[in-house]
Amino acid sequence: MAKDEIINxxxxxxxxxxxxxxxxxxxGRAKYGADFNAPNMLHAAVxxxxxxxARIVKIDTSKAEALSGVKALVTRADFPTGLKGxxxxxxxxxxxxxxxxxxxxxxxxxxxxxxxxxxxAIKLIEVEYEILPHVTDVDEAMQPxxxxxxxxxxxxxxxxxxxPNIVSYMDFGHGDLEAGFSEADxxxxxxxxxxAAHQGYIEPHACVGQLGQDGKGDMWICTQGQWFIRKxxxxxLGLEASQLRVTPSEIGxxxxxKTTIFSEALSLALSRKAGGRPVKLVMTRSEVLxxxxxxASASMDVKIGMKKNGKMTAxxxxxxxxxxxxxxMAPTGMALECAFANYxxxxxxxxxxxxxxxxxxxxxxxxxxxxxxxxxxxxxVDEMCRELNLDPIDVRLLNGSKEGTKSSFGxxxxxxxxxxxxxxxxxxxxxxxxxGPNQGRGIASGYWMNHGGETSxxxxxxxxxxxxxxxxxxxxxxxRASMALMVSETLGIxxxxxxxxxxxxxxxxxxxxxxxxxxxxxxxxxxxxxxxEAIKEMCRRAADxxxxxxxxxxxxxGAAHPAGPNAGDFPPMTIKEIGxxxxxxxxxxxxxxxxTYGGAGESFGTHVVDLEVDPETGRATILRYLVVQDAGRAxxxxxxxxxxxxxxxxxxxxxxxxxxxxxxxxxLQNAGFLDYRVPVASDLPMIDTVIVEVPSDSHPFGVRGxxxxxxxxxxxxxxxxxxxxxxxxxxxxxxxxxxxxxxIKEGS
Amino acid sequence: xxxxxxxxxxxxxxxxFLCDPRETLLDVLRDRLNLTxxxxxxxxxxxxxxxVTIDDRLVxxxxxxxxxxxxxxxxxxxxxxxxxxxxxxxxxxxxxAALQCxxxxxxxxxxxxxLLEKNPDPNEEQVRYWLAGNLCRCTGYDKIIRAVxxxxxxxxxxx
Numbered sequence: 001m002a003k004d005e006i007i008n009x010x011x012x013x014x015x016x017x018x019x020x021x022x023x024x025x026x027x028g029r030a031k032y033g034a035d036f037n038a039p040n041m042l043h044a045a046v047x048x049x050x051x052x053x054a055r056i057v058k059i060d061t062s063k064a065e066a067l068s069g070v071k072a073l074v075t076r077a078d079f080p081t082g083l084k085g086x087x088x089x090x091x092x093x094x095x096x097x098x099x100x101x102x103x104x105x106x107x108x109x110x111x112x113x114x115x116x117x118x119x120x121a122i123k124l125i126e127v128e129y130e131i132l133p134h135v136t137d138v139d140e141a142m143q144p145x146x147x148x149x150x151x152x153x154x155x156x157x158x159x160x161x162x163x164p165n166i167v168s169y170m171d172f173g174h175g176d177l178e179a180g181f182s183e184a185d186x187x188x189x190x191x192x193x194x195x196a197a198h199q200g201y202i203e204p205h206a207c208v209g210q211l212g213q214d215g216k217g218d219m220w221i222c223t224q225g226q227w228f229i230r231k232x233x234x235x236x237l238g239l240e241a242s243q244l245r246v247t248p249s250e251i252g253x254x255x256x257x258k259t260t261i262f263s264e265a266l267s268l269a270l271s272r273k274a275g276g277r278p279v280k281l282v283m284t285r286s287e288v289l290x291x292x293x294x295x296a297s298a299s300m301d302v303k304i305g306m307k308k309n310g311k312m313t314a315x316x317x318x319x320x321x322x323x324x325x326x327x328x329m330a331p332t333g334m335a336l337e338c339a340f341a342n343y344x345x346x347x348x349x350x351x352x353x354x355x356x357x358x359x360x361x362x363x364x365x366x367x368x369x370x371x372x373x374x375x376x377x378x379x380x381v382d383e384m385c386r387e388l389n390l391d392p393i394d395v396r397l398l399n400g401s402k403e404g405t406k407s408s409f410g411x412x413x414x415x416x417x418x419x420x421x422x423x424x425x426x427x428x429x430x431x432x433x434x435x436g437p438n439q440g441r442g443i444a445s446g447y448w449m450n451h452g453g454e455t456s457x458x459x460x461x462x463x464x465x466x467x468x469x470x471x472x473x474x475x476x477x478x479x480r481a482s483m484a485l486m487v488s489e490t491l492g493i494x495x496x497x498x499x500x501x502x503x504x505x506x507x508x509x510x511x512x513x514x515x516x517x518x519x520x521x522x523x524x525x526x527x528x529x530x531x532x533e534a535i536k537e538m539c540r541r542a543a544d545x546x547x548x549x550x551x552x553x554x555x556x557x558g559a560a561h562p563a564g565p566n567a568g569d570f571p572p573m574t575i576k577e578i579g580x581x582x583x584x585x586x587x588x589x590x591x592x593x594x595x596t597y598g599g600a601g602e603s604f605g606t607h608v609v610d611l612e613v614d615p616e617t618g619r620a621t622i623l624r625y626l627v628v629q630d631a632g633r634a635x636x637x638x639x640x641x642x643x644x645x646x647x648x649x650x651x652x653x654x655x656x657x658x659x660x661x662x663x664x665x666x667x668l669q670n671a672g673f674l675d676y677r678v679p680v681a682s683d684l685p686m687i688d689t690v691i692v693e694v695p696s697d698s699h700p701f702g703v704r705g706x707x708x709x710x711x712x713x714x715x716x717x718x719x720x721x722x723x724x725x726x727x728x729x730x731x732x733x734x735x736x737x738x739x740x741x742x743x744i745k746e747g748s
Numbered sequence: 749x750x751x752x753x754x755x756x757x758x759x760x761x762x763x764x765f766l767c768d769p770r771e772t773l774l775d776v777l778r779d780r781l782n783l784t785x786x787x788x789x790x791x792x793x794x795x796x797x798x799x800v801t802i803d804d805r806l807v808x809x810x811x812x813x814x815x816x817x818x819x820x821x822x823x824x825x826x827x828x829x830x831x832x833x834x835x836x837x838x839x840x841x842x843x844x845a846a847l848q849c850x851x852x853x854x855x856x857x858x859x860x861x862x863l864l865e866k867n868p869d870p871n872e873e874q875v876r877y878w879l880a881g882n883l884c885r886c887t888g889y890d891k892i893i894r895a896v897x898x899x900x901x902x903x904x905x906x907x
Contacts, residue, residue, distance in 0.1 A: 114768075203789065
C-alpha cells in the first residue's frame with residue numbers, strides 16, 4: 001500500500017496549478033498582520049533609545065500616563081526577573097534593562113485608545129541617559145581596548161586572553177593544511193568584508209496581543225512560526241506556553257526575520273496592564289530597520305592553495321562576524337559550514353568568532369552565513385582562476401563536491417547536485433553571448449544544508465471525500481499549493497479537492513517555523529505520512545466491506561482496489577464513497593504525523609551574471625542573470641523558480657546597494673526604504689532559471705529545500721563580473737557605484 | 749483634535765467618514781473604512797504597497813491626508829474586480845505565480861492597471877519603470893513583469 005514506487009511518475013507533482021490562496025491575495029481579502037482588529041482594542045507605540053550604548057539612569061512616565069486616552073505603560077520593571085540564557089536575551093531585547101544596547105532598543109511602551117494618542121504619549125516619557133562608549137564595526141569590536149558590551153558573556157569555547165566582545169569561538173577542520181599549501185603552485189590569501197543587510201520584507205511586524213490577569217492570552221500575528229512566538233513570548237513574560245494561543249495571519253515576507261520576537265511581548269504586557277484589552281502593535285519601517293534582526297556583518301580571511309591545473313590542495317578561513325549586542329546570534333558556524341562545502345579538499349581548516357557590537361540582535365536571513373562565506377571563498381577562487389588563466393566553471397567541475405566526497409565540515413555527502421548545476425550552467429545559451437566593452441561575466445556557486453525539524457500535521461477526510469490538511473508552517477510563498485499537490489498525488493485525488501489551512505497553536509503539536517527551507521520538505525513529508533495513515537484506514541474500511549484482508553488492497557487513483565485476482569473481484573471503492581459512509585463504518589477518518597525530521601537534502605546552485613559597468617558613474621547594470629539550482633524535485637515549478645529569482649534579487653541587492661550605515665554616533669543613518677535601497681523593477685532584467693532535479697532520498701518525492709541557496713552565489717558572482725568588466729577586484733560589499741568609480745579612477 | 753467630516757467616492761460608492769486631520773488616507777481606508785487590502789509597508793512613499801488611484805492618478809495613500817480626499821474619486825484593490833469577474837491582471841498574476849507573500853500585490857495591481865489604461869501596449873522596460881515605485885522583495889519582479897505583459901496582451905485581444 002505504501003507508494004514507494006511512485007517516485008518518478010507523477011500525475012500532479014510538477015504541474016503548475018493556481019495557488020489555493022491566490023484569489024484572496026489578488027483581491028485584497030487576505031488578512032495580514034496589521035489587518036486584524038479586535039473589539040475594544042488599544043494601540044501601542046514604543047519608545048526607543050536614540051543612543052547606541054547608554055545607561056538608563058531614570059525613566060519618568062508620569063506625564064505620559066496622565067495623557068487622556070493612555071491605558072497602560074510598561075517598562076522593564078513590568079517584566080519578571082531571573083530569566084536565564086536565551087530567554088533572558090529575548091526579554092532584554094524586548095525591552096532594555098539598565099542599559100540601552102543599540103540605537104532603536106526599546107525602553108518603554110504605551111497602549112492608548114488610538115495610534116495617534118499612543119505616539120503622542122511616548123513623546124512625553126522622559127528618559128535620562130548616561131551615554132557610554134560604543135562600537136558597531138566587527139573588527140573594532142574585537143580590539144582589546146574596544147568598549148565592552150557585556151562582561152562575562154564569553155562561553156567556554158573562547159581561548160584565554162581574547163577580548164571580551166568575542167563571545168564564542170570555533171575551530172575545526174581536517175587534513176594536513178601545511179602539506180596541502182606546500183603542494184600548491186599558487187597560494188592566495190585575501191580579506192573580504194560584507195555589511196549587514198536586512199531581510200526587507202515589505203510587511204512590517206504586526207500583532208494584536210491579549211492577555212488577562214489569569215495568564216490566558218491570545219495573539220494574532222504575522223510570523224513564520226506561531227509556536228516559536230508562543231514559546232518566546234511566554235518565556236519573556238513568565239507564562240505557561242499552553243495558555244497563550246497564537247494564530248498566524250498571512251505573512252508579508254519574512255526571509256528568516258519573522259522566526260523570532262522583537263516587540264511582540266510588549267503587546268501582551270500592555271494588554272495585561274490594561275485589564276486584558278487587546279493591544280495592537282505595528283512597527284514602522286524605521287523601527288523594522290533599527291530594531292528587528294538584520295543579518296550579521298562579516299570580516300573574513302580566506303586562503304586557498306591550487307595546482308596549475310586548478311586542483312585545490314588546501315583551504316583555510318577565519319571568519320569574524322558580529323550579530324549585535326546578544327551572544328549566539330552571528331551565524332558564524334553556519335558560515336563556516338557553507339564556506340568550502342562546494343569543494344573536495346584534502347586539507348581544510350576553519351576558525352570563527354562570534355562578536356558582540358552595539359547593533360540590533362541579528363536574526364536569520366535566507367541561508368544565514370552562507371552569502372558572506374560564498375562572497376569570500378567564491379571571490380578568491382575566481383581571483384585564482386584569473387591568475388592561472390583557468391575557466392571558472394571547469395575549476396569548479398574539477399574540484400566540485402559530489403556523492404561520497406568528505407565534506408569540508410566533516411560528514412560525507414550523500415547524493416547531491418552541484419556538478420549537475422555546473423554542467424547545466426555551462427551549456428546554457430547565456431554563456432554563448434559575446435560580451436561588449438565594459439561588460440563582464442561572473443560565475444559562482446553556493447550551498448545550503450537545508451533543515452527538517454519539528455513537524456506536526458493533521459489531515460481529515462470530509463463527508464464528500466475531499467480533504468482538509470492542517471499545517472503549522474505559514475505559507476510564505478505558495479507552499480499551500482505544494483502541500484495540496486503532494487496530498488493529491490499521494491491520495492490520487494484532484495488538487496482542487498484539497499484545502500490546506502495554516503492553523504493556530506492549539507490545533508497541532510509543536511511545529512518549527514517556515515525556516516531553513518523546510519516547509520515543502522518537512523511539512524510535505526509529514527503530509528504524505530499523514531495521508532498514508534489515512535489510506536491504511538480507508539483500505540481497512542474497504543476490506544471490512546469486501547470481507548478480505550486489508551493487506552490485499554491497493555490504493556491508487558483515489559480508490560481502494562483489490563490487489564489482484566486472488567483478492568477478489570470488487571469494483572474500486574472511491575474516497576468519496578468511503579467518506580460518505582465513514583460515520584457508519586467506524587467513524588471519522590484522519591491521518592496524523594508528528595516527528596522531528598533530520599536528513600534534509602542539501603541544495604547547491606550555480607549562478608552566472610552578465611553586467612555592464614558605466615565607466616563614468618561606476619554603476620553596474622545587470623544585463624542577464626542565470627540561476628541553476630538543484631531542487632531535488634520541483635513540486636510546483638513556478639514557485640521553485642520564484643524562490644530562485646527572489647533569492648537572486650536579494651543577493652543582487654546585497655552585492656550592489658544594501659548596507660546598514662552607522663554614523664560615528666552609532667546611530668543607523670539609513671532607516672528607511674529610500675536610503676536602504678532594495679532592488680526595484682527597473683534595476684533588474686528577467687532572471688533565467690534552470691531547475692536541476694537530483695532527487696533527495698530523504699523525501700518521498702525527492703524534495704530538497706530551495707528557498708535559501710539562491711541568495712549566496714549572487715554576492716561573489718557580481719564581484720567576479722565586476723572584476724571581469726573593469727579589471728578591479730572589490731572585496732568589500734556593497735559594490736556601490738562610488739566604490740567602483742574610485743577603483744576605476746585609481747588605475748592599477 | 750476634533751474629527752472632520754469627509755465625503756468621497758470610493759470604488760464607485762459615495763462614502764462618508766470622520767477622521768482626525770492628522771490621519772493619512774491610508775489610515776482612513778484601513779482603520780476607518782476597513783478596506784485593508786491597501787497595505788502599509790513604509791509610511792514614507794518609498795514602497796508603493798499603499799498605492800491607490802485618486803481621480804485616475806496613482807498616489808501613495810500614506811502620503812496623502814484623509815481630509816484631502818474630500819470630493820475625490822478613489823479606487824483601491826477592493827474595487828478592481830467587477831463583481832465576480834476578476835480584472836485580467838488579477839487573473840494573470842495568479843496564473844503566472846507573480847506573487848509569493850502577496851503583500852505588495854494590491855499596490856502593484858493598482859499601479860499596473862493604471863499603466864494599461866494609459867498605455868495598453870507597454871514594452872518590458874516601460875512596465876519596469878512604471879512599477880519602479882512598487883517594491884517586491886519576494887519575486888525578483890520576473891513573473892510580475894510577465895504577468896503584466898500577458899494581461900496587456902489579453903486586454904488588447906491579441907492573445
